[in-house]
Amino acid sequence: MDIVAGLEKNGVYITSLDELDLPGTTALWTSATEIANTYSLRARNGEFADDYTVQVGAEEMMRHPHIVRWPLNDRILDIVETYLxxxxxxxxLNFFYTVADGRQVAARRWHRDVEDRRMVKVIVYLHDVDIDTGPLEILHRSFPGSDTLEGANFPVLTQEMLEERLGTTLQSGDVTTCTGRAGTVIFTDVASHYHRGRPAVARDRCALFYNFFSRTPLRPFFCGRHVFSRQQLAELAAGQTDRARDCMLWQSNLPLLARIVPSARL
Known part of the structure; x- marks a missing residue:
């Protein structure tokens, strides 16, 4: 209830894997940090020199299905469904490796997600994240146009563009900057609140982003921004509880037209 209350009040609640103490956390941490370390080595070898963010692919994730299934625990689902x-x-999920190049691009700009009226993203930091390492930031102020779509999206803004619309610089109470040590877990509503990944400048960082919304989302054609095929989703859902399986295979109950997902850029 504390997590739900934090989401209702501020759109964000920060906790940790240790505090949640969920089944499967040890296996999650072992596999996820191993992947993160591999990507760090690849980055040091210059493999991601032209990328600002790299996503771990489906083939690799299918070798670690426990990472994908981890948030299907009843406690997580109770939190999400109570809030929604x-x-x-x-x-x-999206398993992102973020390169510390300081660029304000894509999700590093202020934006709102548009899949549904309310959403819950559960983020797990796999590296220590300070102010210079790309923390999630949640905005607590509105501005002209903040609740109006421009085409298919709400306005997507750099820091400078945001402050121009606000007519002032951001103050400390205007933003929650979600710093924390490796193992920090963040619950946040990315549909109701403007947010961004602050551009990393000091060190690369790796994090897991688990995505939840209702089974009848407002814009289903914007959903499915992950790396898995329908067949892979069915494999991941196999053997899970009825509740978990229904959560994973939610698209199968949508009308055919709503199941068609256009390609979406990162």
Missing amino acids: GLPAAYDT
Whole structure:
């Protein structure tokens, strides 16, 4: 209830893997940090020199299905569904390696997600994240146009563009900057609140982003921004509880037209 209250009040609640103490956490941590260390080595070898963010692919994730299934624990689903007020759809995860190049691009700009009216993203930091290492930031102020779509999206803004719309620089109470040690877990509503990944400048960072919304989302054609095929989702759902399986295979109950997911850029 503390987590739900934090989401209701501020759109964000910060905790940790140790505090949550969920089954499967040790296996999750072992596999995820091993992948993160591999990507760090690849980055040092210059493999990602032209990229600002790299996503771990489906083939590699299918070798570690426990990472994908970790948030399907009843406690996580109870939190998500209490906040949403509806049965939850689990849109799996994005496993991102973020390069510390300081660029304000893509999700490093201020934006709101548009899949549903309310959403819950559960983020797990695999590296220590300070102010210079790309922390998630949640905005607590509105501005002209903040609740109005421009085309298919809400305005997507650099820091300078945001402050121009606000007519002032951001103050300390205007933003929650989610710093924390490796193992920090963040629950946040990315649909109701403007947010960004602050551009990293000091060190690369790796994190897991688990995605939830209702099973009848407002814009289903914007959902499915993950790396898995429908067949892979069915394999991941096999052997899970009825509740977990229904969360994972939520798209199968949508009308055919709504299941068509256009390609979406990162």
